[in-house]
Amino acid sequence: MALVADNLAALGALINRQLVSLGRAIKFGSNAAVYTGRGILNRRIFPRHDFIVQVDYTGARSVPIMILTGALVGMTLVAQTTPTLARYGPKELVAGVCGVSVLRTFGPVLAAIIFAGRVGAAFTAELGTMKVGEEVLALDTMGIDPVGYLVAPRFAAAVLMLPCLTVLFDAAALLGGFIIAITNFDISASDYLDVTKQFVYISNFTFGLFKSLIFAVLISVICCFKGFSVHGSGMEVGRATMQAVVACLIAIIFGDFLLSLFYNILAKLDIVA
Amino acid sequence: MSGPSPSDASSSRAESGLQSHGPAIKVEHIKKAYGDNVVLNDISFELERGRVYVIMGPSGCGKSTLLRAMIGAEEPDAGTVFIDGVDTWAADKKAREEARRKFGVLFQGSALLNALTVAENVALPITRHTDLLKSTVDLMVKLKLELVGMGDAADKYPYEISGGMKKRAGLARAIALDPAIVFFDEPNSGLDPVMVGVIDKLIRDLTIKLGITSVLITHDMASIFRIADEVLMLYGGRIVFRGTPDQLRTTTSPLVRQFVNGDPEGPINAPRQLAELSQALFGASRPVTGEYQAPGERDKP
Ligand SMILES: Nc1ncnc2c1ncn2[C@@H]1O[C@H](COP(=O)(O)OP(=O)(O)O)[C@@H](O)[C@H]1O
Ligand SMILES: [Mg+2]
Numbered sequence: 001m002a003l004v005a006d007n008l009a010a011l012g013a014l015i016n017r018q019l020v021s022l023g024r025a026i027k028f029g030s031n032a033a034v035y036t037g038r039g040i041l042n043r044r045i046f047p048r049h050d051f052i053v054q055v056d057y058t059g060a061r062s063v064p065i066m067i068l069t070g071a072l073v074g075m076t077l078v079a080q081t082t083p084t085l086a087r088y089g090p091k092e093l094v095a096g097v098c099g100v101s102v103l104r105t106f107g108p109v110l111a112a113i114i115f116a117g118r119v120g121a122a123f124t125a126e127l128g129t130m131k132v133g134e135e136v137l138a139l140d141t142m143g144i145d146p147v148g149y150l151v152a153p154r155f156a157a158a159v160l161m162l163p164c165l166t167v168l169f170d171a172a173a174l175l176g177g178f179i180i181a182i183t184n185f186d187i188s189a190s191d192y193l194d195v196t197k198q199f200v201y202i203s204n205f206t207f208g209l210f211k212s213l214i215f216a217v218l219i220s221v222i223c224c225f226k227g228f229s230v231h232g233s234g235m236e237v238g239r240a241t242m243q244a245v246v247a248c249l250i251a252i253i254f255g256d257f258l259l260s261l262f263y264n265i266l267a268k269l270d271i272v273a
Numbered sequence: 274m275s276g277p278s279p280s281d282a283s284s285s286r287a288e289s290g291l292q293s294h295g296p297a298i299k300v301e302h303i304k305k306a307y308g309d310n311v312v313l314n315d316i317s318f319e320l321e322r323g324r325v326y327v328i329m330g331p332s333g334c335g336k337s338t339l340l341r342a343m344i345g346a347e348e349p350d351a352g353t354v355f356i357d358g359v360d361t362w363a364a365d366k367k368a369r370e371e372a373r374r375k376f377g378v379l380f381q382g383s384a385l386l387n388a389l390t391v392a393e394n395v396a397l398p399i400t401r402h403t404d405l406l407k408s409t410v411d412l413m414v415k416l417k418l419e420l421v422g423m424g425d426a427a428d429k430y431p432y433e434i435s436g437g438m439k440k441r442a443g444l445a446r447a448i449a450l451d452p453a454i455v456f457f458d459e460p461n462s463g464l465d466p467v468m469v470g471v472i473d474k475l476i477r478d479l480t481i482k483l484g485i486t487s488v489l490i491t492h493d494m495a496s497i498f499r500i501a502d503e504v505l506m507l508y509g510g511r512i513v514f515r516g517t518p519d520q521l522r523t524t525t526s527p528l529v530r531q532f533v534n535g536d537p538e539g540p541i542n543a544p545r546q547l548a549e550l551s552q553a554l555f556g557a558s559r560p561v562t563g564e565y566q567a568p569g570e571r572d573k574p
Contacts, residue, residue, distance in 0.1 A: 050388070130386075138384035141344050142398040143373050 021229075028147070028228070029221035032155045035148035039156065050153040058119045058154070059161030065118070066111060066165045070172030073106055074098060078177040082185045091185060095192045096199030098177040103204040104263070107170040109256050112215035115162050116248035120223035123154055124244040127227025128237035136228065151224045155217075162216035163209050170208065203272035211259050218251045295358055297322045297454050297486040303342055303352035305335070312338045313349065314510030322453070325480050325487045327497050330507035331532065331541055336490045337381075339507065340458055343488070344378055345369050357453060374402060376454040377447030381462060383439040385431040391442045392418065392427040398449045417445040421475060437468035444475065448483065455479070457489040461496055469493065473500050494533060497521070506532065508541070 039051075082094045127150060130136050136146045181187045226244035230236045266272045296319040305313040312335035320326050330336055341347035343354050345361045353362040359372040377398075385394045395414045399405065405413070418424050421441040426434055431442070440460060447455050457476065461469045473496045480487050491497060497504060498518045506514035506529055514521070514529045521533060531539030 053388070133382050134380040134384040135386055137341075137346055138378065138380055139386075140346060141373060141376075141378050142401060143370055144397070144401055 025225045028225045031147050032151045035152040036156045039152045051156055054153045054157035055161060058157045062118060062165055065114060066169045067172045069114060070169035071176035073110060074102060074173030074176030075180045078180045092187055092191045092195045094181060095195035099196050099200035100204055102173045103170055103208045107173060108166050108208045108211040109252060111166040111169040112212060112252045116219045116245055120219045120248050121241050121245050123223035124227040124241045125237055127224055128230035128240050131228060131230045132234055154224060155220045158216045158220040163212045166212040207263055207272060214255060215252050218255060219248050222247050296320060297357060299355035301352050303349045305338055305349045311510050316512055318512060322486050323484050324502040325500050327489045327491060327501040327504045328507060329492045334507050336507055337458060340456060340490060344456060345373060374450060375452055377452040378456045379443045379447045379460055381458040383443035385439060385442055387431050390428050390430055395446045395449050402450060417449055421445045436463050440472055454486045459491055461491055461493045469496055476500055
């Protein structure tokens with residue numbers, strides 16, 4: 001009995017701790033959003049220069065990997081789905097499968113996962129190192145809010161760039177799928193495009209972009225929060241980075257699930273197709 | 274913590290307006306614990322203006338924790354700190370900002386922002402707190418950098434310069450707004466003896482030239498005897514010694530003597546050695562009684 005009670009108490013304490021840090025993360029995130037909004041109006045909050053550096057770093061330099069993985073995902077999807085479809089019906093339907101699944105899930109989710117591994121990890125490592133080096137504390141004692149100065153430019157860059165990267169990922173994946181379909185499976189280009197028009201709605205694309213926006217918020221808040229929660233030694237930076245990436249993956253995949261349910265509700269209400 | 278009522282806070286501010294000759298820093302009954310680890314146990318002291326103070330003590334005794342409480346970075350569990358008469362921890366956020374403008378801090382690792390050049394780092398607090406024209410700011414930055422002998426390195430990035438240069442750049446940033454007080458967290462750590470001498474002289478000169486109050490955290494005895502007006506020793510969560518360097522040399526306290534002379538045996542290390550031995554032998558931390566217990570015996574009632 002005592003053992004059960006002990007374990008329950010430990011579990012309770014664990015859940016309590018997680019909820020407390022979730023609460024802190026939410027507060028941190030809304031703080032970052034507020035500073036970003038104010039930073040757009042007042043250049044003292046965060047220097048524009050930092051924002052541009054972050055846009056270049058998080059956005060421009062992620063373009064090649066997004067296009068490469070996007071094209072490969074589209075090609076793989078069509079290559080693996082077409083034979084199965086062909087057994088039960090018109091193989092041209094693969095255009096619809098590829099279009100809907102890329103725009104609704106694969107594009108936003110995979111682009112976000114790549115972004116978390118590339119950019120989110122860097123956010124945590126950079127901010128964690130600055131925390132250990134007392135640079136965050138130094139900003140604070142100079143009367144400069146570290147969240148405004150360090151987090152807001154990263155937050156703004158991520159929220160701006162991840163949807164853009166997702167568009168590139170989507171385009172590369174659709175193009176890759178299209179090329180494999182007409183070269184390897186003997187589907188005519190006009191058939192492929194016809195089926196695509198029939199099955200794929202613009203709301204699939206826009207809702208995918210909405211998802212990527214949510215993922216960008218989740219990634220930048222989780223990773224910056226984890227970076228700021230580093231205490232003590234440099235070794236903790238590595239651990240925090242790993243935890244941040246894992247937390248991002250869970251948040252992205254779970255978030256995708258919830259957002260898909262939400263999409264279905266919207267579809268039932270005829271708000272989206 | 275139970276802060277004084279607003280009227281108390283305002284009266285203390287009024288006081289500071291009257292007596293600009295009052296203590297630069299007044300620490301009142303500060304307590305701080307991390308979990309069960311009581312780091313600061315009811316610490317009080319006053320520091321006068323225009324002098325160089327050293328706070329020393331063994332590693333992990335809470336010097337940095339005390340510093341963070343003094344610079345308004347980490348709230349103590351109880352007690353408060355007056356900076357130039359402003360109650361840092363009872364006052365509202367605005368008053369704390371006001372108190373912050375009165376001091377600069379040189380952090381242990383200099384804490385320069387790597388994304389900015391040395392000059393931009395020094396300009397940061399100035400552009401932040403004033404509306405001066407860029408040309409004026411540039412002039413102020415140049416002046417401060419010349420003062421610490423870093424005029425030539427203004428456009429270098431922190432990762433391009435040596436540790437000693439970083440310290441000097443950090444010092445230039447700390448004095449950018451002409452503060453009345455400058456805190457130094459281990460300004461000598463990681464420097465060669467010549468550079469230690471350079472930094473010491475710089476601190477001494479600045480204190481005299483600019484009339485600032487310097488509060489140093491260090492356990493470098495040579496530099497303590499060189500520049501300190503007064504020394505405070507922190508140990509076991511309390512101030513166990515306060516006096517001039519001469520008094521430090523001639524103290525009869527075994528604790529302080531051991532620290533000054535760097536003896537491996539004495540009151541400071543004894544408990545830690547036993548704790549480490551117990552840790553090595555038994556793994557889990559057990560209260561150390563000073564008596565050896567065979568591994569088989571320790572589970573017996
Ligand atoms: N954020 C923290 N969380 C938990 N313990 C801490 C924290 N900061 C400091 N400590 C503990 O407080 C004690 C004093 O630390 P510190 O003030 O850094 O010592 P010093 O600067 O004198 O070497 C140490 O035992 C340290 O482990
Ligand atoms: Mg320290």
